[in-house]
Amino acid sequence: MNLPFRSVGVVGLGQIGGSLAQALREAAPNLFLAGVDVNPDRLRFAQSFLDEAGRDLNILDQTEVVLLATPVRHILKLMHTLAARFPRKFYLDAGSTKAKIMAQAESAGTNFRFVGGHPLAGTEKVGEAGWNKNLFKEKYFFLCEKKNTSSADKQLAETIVRLTGARPVWVQPGQHDLTLAYSSHLPYLLSVLYVIQGEEEQKLDPHFLGTGFKSAARLSGSSAQMTLDMILTNREHALNEITGFAAHLKKLKEIILNGTEEDLEKLFTEGQQLWQKVTADD
Amino acid sequence: MNLPFRSVGVVGLGQIGGSLAQALREAAPNLFLAGVDVNPDRLRFAQSFLDEAGRDLNILDQTEVVLLATPVRHILKLMHTLAARFPRKFYLDAGSTKAKIMAQAESAGTNFRFVGGHPLAGTEKVGEAGWNKNLFKEKYFFLCEKKNTSSADKQLAETIVRLTGARPVWVQPGQHDLTLAYSSHLPYLLSVLYVIQGEEEQKLDPHFLGTGFKSAARLSGSSAQMTLDMILTNREHALNEITGFAAHLKKLKEIILNGTEEDLEKLFTEGQQLWQKVTADD
Incomplete structure (x- = not known):
């Protein structure tokens, strides 16, 4: 497959983050996949499908695309940090709500390449117990653009979503x-x-x-x-x-x-x- | 299998009644199975697993055991009729509530051989769309005895329940x-x-x-x-x-x-x- 990126980092390896990484690994075996989490056990388990796994955001240095899959308020906190530290990457999140995240994405500046996302998928299972490479198959994956999101970045977000098996649907955050x-x-x-x-x-x-x-x-x-x-x-x-x-x-x-x-x-x-x-x- | 009965009638071929009949057919292929329902289409479909199917309670004349699987208030209405018309049969019901049914069973007289039942099984599917011979597998099937239920009839109820694949659990109706x-x-x-x-x-x-x-x-x-x-x-x-x-x-x-x-x-x-x-x- 000819993908417009060769490397993806995932922040947060809970049910959604871990499953996103597994789905990408399945769809694109040669993709460089890195994962960040604070749970040492989870990081160890995730080594079976990640090229690199660790606690530190530094790992993201090696990736062109970053998926944010931590709880919503953690994503809100992280965005300005990431915009300052890794200003050129493309970001897609998977948080459960979108209005506050999109407002924060605007406030992080016009250069912050961010598309908001939310897969309508997931079960009551927590963390690695919920990892499932097929979790997103045929599911809707909501996407929200920033005021200045380029059509190239919109396509990029759709490509990532389709790789996971989900169907992109653009929506207003409100x-x-x-x-x-x-x-x-x-x-x-x-x-x-x-x-x-x-x-x-x-x-x-x-x-x-x-x-x-x-x-x-x-x-x-x-x-x-x-x-x-x-x-x-x-x-x-x-x-x-x-x-x-x-x-x-x-x-x-x-x-x-x-x-x-x-x-x-x-x-x-x-x-x-x-x-x-x-x-x-x- | 050496069963203590050779014929069963089922009144009401909704999800529960139809599935009970199918489960019995599967477990005891030689059992004579009769079914009563008011819906002509349903009766037609049920001919694939029943020996006899019809609108009229007369069919029950041919069966030793009768399962009542209509809505609770219909069972309540039916009990005195059945006690008078077919006084020697053994009855087991599958209604969702038990207190009113057991009170009615007492009022139908000491000779009315009745055990109350309720399988903790079933889905939102209605009628033949919900028929499933495996519906009761491993599920609890609540049973309530009358004041004078004999231990032979208690065993009979348990035998029927186990034939469907369910597990009998005796409870107080209240x-x-x-x-x-x-x-x-x-x-x-x-x-x-x-x-x-x-x-x-x-x-x-x-x-x-x-x-x-x-x-x-x-x-x-x-x-x-x-x-x-x-x-x-x-x-x-x-x-x-x-x-x-x-x-x-x-x-x-x-x-x-x-x-x-x-x-x-x-x-x-x-x-x-x-x-x-x-x-x-x-």
Whole structure:
């Protein structure tokens, strides 16, 4: 394959960073791949697919492209440092929220070649337990451009995304964060509350935990380090989703207490139909 | 295999009833299997694994064992009819709640040979789309005895359950309904509210719907006919779970609005640890 770059560095070897590196290794065996992480065990495991792995950002000196896959607030902190230290590289991040990251990318200057990214992929598995070279296959990978991103850099971002097996989709950062607050952040928050309620009610007896429980509880297993940054950098939208959900919960309680059987049936039928609608193309 | 019965009738060929019949067919190819349902298409499809299929309960005349796999309130209605019409058969049901069913079984008289059952299995798929002979493999199948259930009938129930591949677990009906309100009914209700909120907010754009969305939304696809009876026959426990969840949601909102970062981190870390705990043996 004739790629416009020969070397990629990945900062953060959690589920997403490690899987990005594995996917690139698979797609482009001759690519020079370097990885940075603070966890010594993880660095050791990652040597099986990286050419170089270490704690220090110096490693990035050897790479033309840098992927940022740490929690969002860490990416925010890192950007000015990287812009000053390695001003000529091309950067793509994989943080869960985009508005604050794109604002920071603008503030790092017009010469800072940065495209914001977010793969709509990932499971509740944390770190190396979640590494999977096929994690991004057929998944959407959201991309956000800076005001002055060149079309060459846009193409470069798309090339990287396609190499991982994902499909690039350009979005506005505000629209991304608004929508993800519903489609990703709210499910996570509900999931955490759900398992905590089970623990308080002493109902986490494995005999009674079937697939329904697991659907509702699974996301609670996500890396708290990652989700804390996700929620704190999308606070207003997350709050709106919580408020909306609380209103629906109140309405449901009212229907069960004082509504008719037909009211409840209507609600459940609507749920069934909406699921059929969203999965019609699956 | 030397079975203590040679014929089984299944009333209701939805996901559970159809899958029970398929599992029995697989485990005991020579068993006479009859099925009753009101849906002509479903009856036609079921002829591939049933010896007889029809709308009328008369078919049950030919079977020693009868499995009841219709929605809970239909089972409640059916029990006295069956006790009068076919008084010598052995009955096992598969309804989602157990307290009302066991009370009804007592009221049908001491001669009514009935064991209550509920397989902790099933997906959001409805009817024949959900038929799967392996649905019960390794799953728990809750069983409830009547006051005068003989040990022979208890063994019979266990034999049927094991034939389907599931593991029998004897429980008290009240304990079952209390616990399932948390582990199954609450996840379903949250899921319905979640997709309805998405529709109202116009956020059901497939580009943004990843695995997080699907986890949270999946159960909304369950048969509304089935879930309506499930909730209406477990109303008080379901209400308590909703009230509990609403309180957690309020606390979360308060933490995001006025709490510290550490408060939120503590909550997310607790969620992560609880998930690790409940999945430790997986």
